Amino acid sequence: MREIERRCLQALIGIVQNIYDQMKAGQVPELHIATRTKHNIEFNEESEVWVYGDRKSVRSAKTVKGAYRILKMTYVIGFLKEQLNLNKSSTLRELYYISEGWGAAKFEEQPESDRLVEDLEILTNFQREHFHIRPEEDGATVIGPLRVREETRRGVREIHCQDDVGEGGYQIPVNVDRIEFVDHDAKFVIAIETGGMRDRLVENGFDEKYNAIIVHLKGQPARSTRRLLRRLNTELNLPVVVFTDGDPWSYRIFASVAYGSIKSAHLSEYLATPAAQFVGIRPTDIVKYDLPADKLTDEDIKALNAILTDPRFDSEFWKKEVNLQLEIKKKSEQQALAKYGLDYVTDVYLPERLAELGVV
């Protein structure tokens, strides 16, 4: 077992020990866990990310429901202990099915076991990757002037993300902390929402011309992708820019990269890249470039209004852009730039925007 996993296991066992001690002292056992809503996230000045505030929820065995929750937690910790000792791992989905054999501690549905794993993350200050719990999610691919060393079950692999991969790029593993950055020749990192645009930049040799590391976000990015971006930013000191469609869902993608997501604010310091910059598409671009656009739907309008009250978007830039979008009632996709030809995005749009930001 690696040192970090040993400490993680100790923290897990500490939870059970605490429950045991309470019972031994004749108390009804209870646990205190940070409340996970948008009303309980606050900005941490030091780390520049959004984290949970002081509000706590109590899980107490005083109620039947609370008692079951604590029972299930002890079963899960028992399973994780065995798993870590055997150096195995499992998916969130498998964990849910494994509980089939636990009698009264069986989970009713997967969201229940998912939430319990989140509780354990918050209680231990470790991440589910340390518990060896894998998501179903599918990590990003990387192409660019970067050499990584990945520790796999089959030995160590050293891979250059341009020279040793096909055009599909390097597929990042679920646990990004198994990767070490060996060396690189990059000036910045560009994270891209859609596969079509990622392929466009690769075809046009954008990574080679601008020494850029191209990361495909695949829509709302998986944890492993966000972790990779943060590591590229903090360890290699590379600027990170995020290139998405111009609609509220895409702004949320940017926010989850830059500020952390509400659902996993306990992990913001591990996953968020506060220095990340947004390179588009902006509502002002829809006007300026006269981009092909679709009408906003009712859901889009609702999501834009929600952004106006989301503390993560409390800036002049976002207020102006979101209000403009509500006014023009339009949204555009990044591939809409193809209106001006296939090379416009790499020859004109991105170089201009990146120069404005001082990235190139």
Add this chain to the structure above:
Amino acid sequence: MREIERRCLQALIGIVQNIYDQMKAGQVPELHIATRTKHNIEFNEESEVWVYGDRKSVRSAKTVKGAYRILKMTYVIGFLKEQLNLNKSSTLRELYYISEGWGAAKFEEQPESDRLVEDLEILTNFQREHFHIRPEEDGATVIGPLRVREETRRGVREIHCQDDVGEGGYQIPVNVDRIEFVDHDAKFVIAIETGGMRDRLVENGFDEKYNAIIVHLKGQPARSTRRLLRRLNTELNLPVVVFTDGDPWSYRIFASVAYGSIKSAHLSEYLATPAAQFVGIRPTDIVKYDLPADKLTDEDIKALNAILTDPRFDSEFWKKEVNLQLEIKKKSEQQALAKYGLDYVTDVYLPERLAELGVV
């Protein structure tokens, strides 16, 4: 330009030539294209796949709508000619946006340009990959004892799909025909629906123990994934087995691998693997292994009834299984096997099933 692309371009120009000749002869130009519905697919005994029958639809300039269709086709062919000459490529989405600059030939919505590309495939007997039109779709990953040589824009790359990749595997490119199989040590290919199960087999070393090539289908497989499976089957003579969840949508995934899909029956001889065998969760397994299961929804029941009249599923095996499922009204996922522990699928379930089929 490669030889195959030169021939493809000739075929595209032939369509325009034909339209031109009809007009020059004083005729109203028209085109005849196979009808793409489930009533016009038939089994080709020789190639053992489902292909379009003799029903044709006519696109004639006699109507305003038909005239526009022919106009748009000539614009698209003009664009493809330029693209092939420049050795560029574009996505289906980009093609739709590019038409913004075509005045009256502008597409109203993307499904219209997508269908036109399908028309061109049927008329020319080439595939959109030859036109250099890329999908948004995201190809599969491969891990196993196989060495490939990929021709990229940055030179040729030789990659062993166990030794030269991380745990994420080798990301296959959009155009699988740019890959050459160099050598291999594999006994069979296993294509897997979900990422969680793919990761389970990789973690348990299934590819090493059984000399298996593990391909992740990522749900309904992309064309490139189906093309890869066909090539592994026909060129390397490897058996292909498909491991999915036990519900009607998963049976359709199997069918699209084995028999071809209705929407792209003109490509069946290029994409389908008629020898593929189903090792996925069967309704009989749900009963036999007492698997954790969900109730069928109304949509599930409708989809199962549709399968009973789908010519691709006209066999004793599928009739029996589908009828059993309608009777027990349950469906199960492949990860439900975790009920018996994390290794059950690789230690018991798959070895038993593969032995029954004579694969191991």
